[in-house]
Amino acid sequence: MNRFSYARATSVADAVHLHSVTPHAQFLAGGTNLVDLMREDVLRPTAIIDITRLPLRDIEPTSQGGLRIGALASNSALAWDARVRERYPLITQAILAGASAQIRNAATVGGNLLQRTRCLYFYDPATCCNKRAPGTGCAALNGVNRMHAIFGASEQCIATHPSDLCVALEALDASVLIAGRNGSRTLPFDALHRLPGNTPHRETVLEEAELITAVEVPAEGYGQHATYLKLRDRQSYAFALVSVALGLRVEDGQIAALGCALGGVAHKPWRDRTAEAMLLGREASDTRAHEQFADAVVAHAAPRPGNAFKVELARRAIVRAFERALSGSPTASTQHDVREE
Template sequence: MNRFSYTRAEDMTSALRGIASAPGARFIAGGTNLIDLMKENVEKPGRLIDITRLALRRIQSLADGGLRIGALATNSGVAYDQEVERRYPLLAQAILAGASAQLRNMATVGGNLMQRTRCSYFYDTATPCNKREPGTRCSAREGFNRGHAILGTSAQCIAVHPSDMCVALLALDAVVRVSGPDGERTIPMAEFHRLPGDTPHTDTNLGAAELITAIDLPAEGFPRHFAYLKVRDRASYAFALVSLAAALDIEQGTIGRARIALGGVAHKPWRDPQAEALLQGRSATAQSFAQAAEVVLRGAQGFEHNRFKIELAKHAVVRALSRAATREGAA
């Protein structure tokens, strides 16, 4: 691990001033991803700014009926919050599918948003990696790529985003609130993370001197018909091969709104509005869900070891939507 300086911000002003005055500095809260990467000499910030004393832990109702989750709320705190469990059970279910209880107790929701999209080659500093060293190459494309992306890939990177929480936030149309030198702004969850393109080292659209302050959830959280499905190699503490957040409005067997968000398949959580639109006004049947699955995966491209994920993802779409339709409020 490289040497670095450490400071503790007492308020938002000092946090933003500190990050703006030290290029390459990083904010740290739970540190569950950043410290891990620093130990492996993948991340080498010269300065860490501790933001754990900032007043960003509250979970509060909004005037428009939505819910605001402070960026420093822990993953466990959010998953077991009574309002989240009651109004946004899909989010609670997704969080509890991720990592371990110990990590969920430490990790913050802001940190979860900011964790790096990564793979084993990103961690291995002896191998080329465009995410770690732009302009080298993507070792995964010709290497062992069983867990890698099948959607939205580029010649530069085929790593997948690891978060479960972010998949549910995308399905719920969450909005990320940030503060920076130019004041406050909001970023829709669908625009927060990036596909690799020619800049795989840039995971998000957050500015270098900006800080996540909260996540806003809309008033409607699909509390009746929802499901989070995570397909992985072992039952705990494993990233998803494919994950699926499904949410439906159903009246008398007919689908109104539909939400389908996938994890484990792309450089960012993946959602396809065309597949969701296809389900509107349709019967909640396996046939309808299978047609939606074909639309979601229509552009999928497999590599030597992960082509199986295309069919796996299609089955996951059908299974999760079927659960959402038939197991009302199931956890």
């Protein structure tokens, strides 16, 4: 691990200032991803700016009826919050599907949004990786790419985003609050992460020294009909091959609103709003409509030989997610999952 300086920020403005005057600095929150990357010599920051003492842990209602989630709230605190479990079961289910209880206790919401890909080539400095070392090539293109992207990839990078929580937040139409040298701004969640294109090392639209301070979810949380379905090689401590976050609002037996996002398949949580529009006004129980929706989503897939199986896996996962979301109470399911932990 390389040598670095350390400073503890006393306020959001102080954190932004410290980062802006220190080249190659990194913010430290839970450290569950940053420390791993430093150990593996993937990241070599010259300075660490500790933001753990900043007042960004609160989960509180917004004036529009949603929730504002502080960026330093732990994943465990968010998953266990009574309002989240009742109104936003997608969030609770997604968090409990990821990592271990110990990691969830340390990991923060802001850090979850910014975690780096788990591509094995990215983590191996001896291999070519445009994300780690721009211009060196992408070893995954013709290498072991079973876990890699089938949507939105480029010839420069086919890595996937690893987060479970981000998939749920995408389906919920969340927004991200950001502080920087030029003041504060708010982004739709879908605008935070970038597709790789020719600059896969730029994973988000955050500018230098910008800091995520909170995430807001709207009043619509799909509390009655929602599910997070994660398909992986083993039941625990594994990243998704394909995951589906699905929330539905059903009125008079018809789909009045929905959000459906996929994980494990792209450089960012993947959502097809054009396909979603096809379902509005359709009978919620129409399984043929669910299949047509799934077919429309996977029609745009561009897999590699090693991950072509993900196309059919994603299609079936979407159909299964509709069945689960419409079958019962997501709150009861979430409580069962928590007890098993």
